[in-house]
Amino acid sequence: MSNRPRPARLTRVALITGALLAIGATAYVTTNYWLPYVGSFVPKEDQVAGAPADDPHAGHDHEGHTEAASIELSDKGLKNIGYVPLVIQPTEYARTLSLPAIVVERPGRSQKHVTAPFTGLVTDIYAVNGEAVGPNEPLFEMKLTHEELVTAQTDYLQTQANLEVVNRELARLQGLGKGVIAGKRILEQQYEKQRLESALMAGEQALLLHGLAQEQVDDIRKTQQLFRSITVFSPEHRHSDEACEGPHLFTVQRLGIAEGEQIEVGRELAVLADHCALHVEATAFEDDAAAIRSAAREDRSVTARLLQSDSEEDIVQGLEVLYVADQIDPQSRALKVFFRLPNQVAYEKSLPGGKRFLEWRFKPGQRLQVSIPVETWDDQLVVLTTAVVDEGGESYVYRQNGDHFDQVPVHVVHRDQNAIVIANDGALFPGDVVAGQGAFQMHLALKNQAGGGVDPHAGHNH
Secondary structure, eight states: OOOOOHHHHHHHHHHHHHHHHHHHHHHTTTTTHHHHHHHHTTTTTHHHHHOOOTOOTTTOOTTTTGGGEEEEOOOHHHTTOOOOOOOOEEEEEEEEEEEEEEEETTTTTTTEEOOOOOOOOEEEEEEOTTTEOOOTTTEEEEEEEOHHHHHHHHHHHHHHHHHHHHHHHHHHHHHHHBBTTOOOHHHHHHHHHHHHHHHHHHHHHHHTTTTTTTEEEHEEEEEEOOOOOEEEEOOOOOSSSOOSSSSOOEEEEEEEOOTTOOOOOOOEEEEEEESSSEEEEEEGGGHHHHHHHHHTTTTOOOOEEEEOOOOOGGGGEEEEEEEEEEETTTOOEEEEEEEEEEEEEEEEEEESSSSSEEESHHHHHHHTEEEEEEEEEEEEEEEGGGGGGETTTEEEEEETTTEEEEEEEEEEEESSSSEEEOOOOSSSTTOOEEEEEEHHHHHHHHHHHOOOOOOOTTTOOO
């Protein structure tokens, strides 16, 4: 009779052996995950005695601290990751409505078009591009070739000369005495005087309508000479609703002529910009209209921040809602909201000869992010967006625990671009110190320490 084992028994032995090998291999691969927990049940004397001499964590027993969820960094390592501590304290949090916006000019206020009052030849240009000019400053000098204006001046001087002749003749006749000259002759001269005075007044009004100032018309009458050239001045500020906090100056935005050029009446000579006050044009959705209306009614302070800038100087506080557009774009369903934006001079330079150049802090075309307060929450745990690391459905902060940082799961109640509100459910307590910056680098280091694969984009809050 044969002594060979039965096939069924061999199969069972093989299966048991394979299972034991698989369990051993799995335990070896996942040592970093289960070994710290097993070690917590081993007496400290045995654990220290059996630990390698170069293990910095051997024998550590921090309260609430486990090696798998804790990371230790040196002082240099903390500096390398840009670590910034953040103390947890309950505070007031204003939930805001964030809207994309752009700085725009004020229609009918920000641009002044200077046009040629007469046909003429440009003989001198006093202003240059970018120069700052005040009201009533000379911009151009023109030699007049306007035929109608020349004719109007000639008629005006001719009428004035005829009036002087009539006045002299009337004075002569009246000096001859009664009976020497017929009264009819004197009466005719008086009528002629009245006619010429009316014509002179009409000629004066015609010159004013052509664009001459009253002082220029008076100068024509006194000097008895035609007005051959004219100086074009910058306009005056005629509006009382300006919100300037600095010098109220124009900036030469564009020059449209050259010296020696023949200019027709009405042609644009220059465009002046008045940027002492601008508008912020924000884009909202139709559903946001109620919240915006409520903020405007309650005079809530609106904040705007220049994009691609982290400087405190580029944050504008205290904006007020100017008006909400009375129509909605039919394609995008966007609603335009406008805010008043007072401007300030950021840089000013004066050159010899009196020329000035200035740069305004805000310029049309700059992109902004407008934050409108919607509601206020009291006693909230508010942290920076860089303090929370997201991975899948979990969110973590790294709380300082002696010389370690423990990974603490938290529940995120609300977040925006600048802050995150964490639930006050006992995960964190007032006075706890967490990593305000550098938490993401700690998270990567902890995953490397545990032997897991590192996703360089996991939980990164942009």
